[in-house]
Amino acid sequence: MPTSFPTDPAAWPAFLTTTVDASLDDARALLARLKDGTPRSTTEVLGLWNDADIAIATGSAAAHLLAEVHPDADLRAAAEERAQAAEDLVTERGLDHELWQVLAATDDVGLEPGAHRLREHVLRDFRRAGVDRSEEDRDRLRALAQRCTELGLEFSRNIRDGVRSVQVRPDQLDGLPEDFRAEHPAGDDGLVTLTTEYPDLLPVRTYATDPSVRLALTTEHQRIGWPANEPILAELLRLRAERATLLGYPDWPTYDAEVKMIGSGQAIADLVDQLDALTAVPAARDVDVMLARYRQDVPDATAVTAADNLYYDQVIKNEQYDVDSREVREYFRYETVKPGVLDVVSRLFGIELRAVDAPTWHDDVEVYDVTDDGRAIGRVYLDMHPRPGKFNHAAQFPLVPGIAGRSLPEGSLVCNFPTGLMEHDDVLTFFHELGHLVHEVLGGNQPWAMFTGVATEWDFVEAPSQLLEEWGWDAGVLGSFATNAAGEPIPAALVERMRRADAFGRGAWTRRQLNYTALSYGLHASPPADLAAYTADVDARFGPYTPIAETHQYAGFGHLDGYGSAYYTYLWSLIIAKDLRTGFASGLMDPVVGRRYRDAILAPGGTADAAELVERFLGRPSSFDAFAAWLAEGTPA
CATH class of the missing domain: 1.20.1050.40 (Endopeptidase. Chain P; domain 1)
Structure with missing residues (x-):
């Protein structure tokens, strides 16, 4: 039941x-x-x-x-x-x-x-x-593991509960869409409150013409979790290093990577170096283009920060690629995006999602039973909008493990989307997180709990979800549900311009992911005495954007708990995802390929190594080539 x-x-x-x-x-x-x-x-x-x-x-x-x-x-x-x-x-x-x-x-x-x-x-x-260690060592390992769990929960809680805000004059909302401004009226003091929650943060960073507003809100976002998380993170890193040493490993990344696809801590360092060489020049070119455009508005501008990059990214795409993000978002109304995305995934994988009237933890949560040819195979919960005290990113949470003949899998999608118009990035996030949820259900029919659901190596779990983002760039797919207020579908020509525009900034985006990867790895490989100074060193090497003064982004870097030293997972999985995309050469909605992908990649859960699953689908080992080609598309001739 x-x-x-x-x-x-x-x-x-x-x-x-x-x-x-x-x-x-x-x-x-x-x-x-x-x-x-x-x-x-x-x-x-x-x-x-x-x-x-x-x-x-x-x-x-x-x-x-x-x-x-x-x-x-x-x-x-x-x-x-x-x-x-x-x-x-x-x-x-x-133990x-x-x-x-x-x-x-x-x-x-x-x-x-x-x-x-x-x-x-x-x-x-x-x-x-460490069960084979001495009793003294086992006692210490037990204490270390328990303390690390406690610290990780506290670290996450401080991020979840650490929402910040700024207040601005109504005229400082220039550039933001009308629906956003209507949803943010001034208070009794004549000021508008903007929070660091995504439905405020992303539109402000993308559309606000006033650089001081973008800077103020971005600065507050990069202070989430600080100062409380500073000593927590320092202790967590130190204790993880001690655990690894007690277990006979030189550092935490070496210990952690042993059971992942990448295989070793050194391989993470090698991946960082490989991508460093590949992205340095393209990223610098992207940032130079942004800075040149920034100086048209602010002649004495000297650098592009995280408060500027999204804004000038969309300005450049509007002016040079004829893609106006305000026009694009008119086609992505949550009320049509939600059923549309669910329908696309249902058709692709041959399943059906049936709405169920069932109690949940909040009235906003929707419940669906997942069926396959009329047979129930799981239940999913969609908790899609922000509220106080709720997890403030986007993720899939398992609820019940699917065990063949005993229980059907249950999982929950926890997001923070607006209730009205969505950014295209929101739609991509929806596809991404739904990919995890579908993986949980379709892989959730195993006899052994260890291998059920999303149970592959941890650095592969993002690949199926990153692959599913490709459907959010397909004109035919988007045209099936993306409509404006008049009911007109998004024009294929607009989607094509969006695809061309997406190539701009690709080097800088990948470089930023590399920055997070290097920070995640480096903090664990040799825990520094000064977290802020070490983060500044990583920023100096990888950028690509100039850091904002007096911020402490590491304190709100939630992945340092769950992923630890393995943030490289996102780039590693993206490399695989771009390769998996080549298997859909006949079309993204080809039901035969969709079913073969489901059977080869998703349905096995963790019953085989990820490299074997990829080879089953592609008919060959995974290759770096598709990723390299994708990255090169963003490099000017």
Whole structure:
């Protein structure tokens, strides 16, 4: 049965008890059974382990989701405590010497491939947890892991709750679309309040002609999480480094990358160097073009910052490529984009999403059952608009693990889109995050919890979602749902101009992603004593934009918790995604290719290595060529 959320607000604490606490208690009981001395076959041992995995995943997912989205602050805090408890249980399990001995005593004779893979991965994870270390080391590793979980939750909470704002005069909103101005009337003091939430931040950075407004709001956005997160991040980096050293690794990236596609920390450094050489010149050219245009408005301008790049990007695309972002957004009304994007993905993968009237954690949340040829295969929740205390980026959160013959997968899309007109970037984000959600459902029919849903190597999980962004650039796809107020579809000629304009700034965009990648890696490879100074050094090398003074963007860099040293994932996955795109040469909506992609990449979940999945679909190993060609399109002749 699908999750049954409370209809009475007073019942939510009991829901945490019966859903999260009970699941974690079940897991503890199952793990205790494994150690009760009863003779068991390898299949029986793995079966009990899997049952405990399911219970942990169920409790942990509900706790993490509600900690980010529930409207009641006390309930969010209670859920966060449970999320900590779930992570602590995983830590305890990994360091349980007696439990490890039970698993190590099994053998792989006669195991089916999935069970064989599970046994290998479980024993590998025991080793990586440090279960074979001395009792003293295990105690220290346990304390380190628990403290890291606590710090990570606090780091994320400070970002989630750290919304900032600025106040400006109504005339300082010049350049912003009329619907935005209408939604932001002046208060009793005659001033307009703008927040750092995306529905305010992105339009202001993109359209506000007043550079002081762009600078003020961007500055506040880059101060989110500071100063509270400064010592938290410093301690988190230091403790991760200590964990890696205790486990016999030279640094955290080396430890973390061991189980990812990239394979090693050195390979991350090599990727940074490779992309550094590839992007330095194109990025510099892009920024020079922006600065030259900036000086037409402000003759003494000396640099392009993050407060300027989106604005001049759209100005240049308007003037040189005949793409007016205000005109474009008129075709992207949330009320038509949402059903349109859902329909495109449904047709592509041969599924159907049926709206369901079911209770959730907030009235804004919509519920859909996912069916395949009339057969239910999962349930999804769409929580799409901002509100106080809610997760303030865009992500897919799992809720229930899909286990073949036992439970259907459930997942939630948590975004912060406007309720009216959307930017084209919002539409791309919708496709991207929906890609994760579809992966969760279509990959969620495995017998083993470890391999269900989005369970491939962590540096591959973004590739399917980055691939799905391609559908947001296709004239035929957009024409099927993108209409203006008069019901007229977006012109194919406009989409073609948008595609040509998108090539501008590609070097600078990739360089900025490289900056984040180098920062994520470098902070972990050798944790610096001065976070601000180290970040300034990274900015000086990679740019591509001049930093804004007295900001502390690392304090609000949420990926430093979940992704740690692995922000490179986005560029690594993009390289793969551009290669996967070549498999759709017959057309993005070809149902035969869509089904083959679904079967080869999404449906297997984590039952095979990502490189093998890619080769199944493409018929060859992945290549760098398509990415290099895409990047070169943005380089002037």
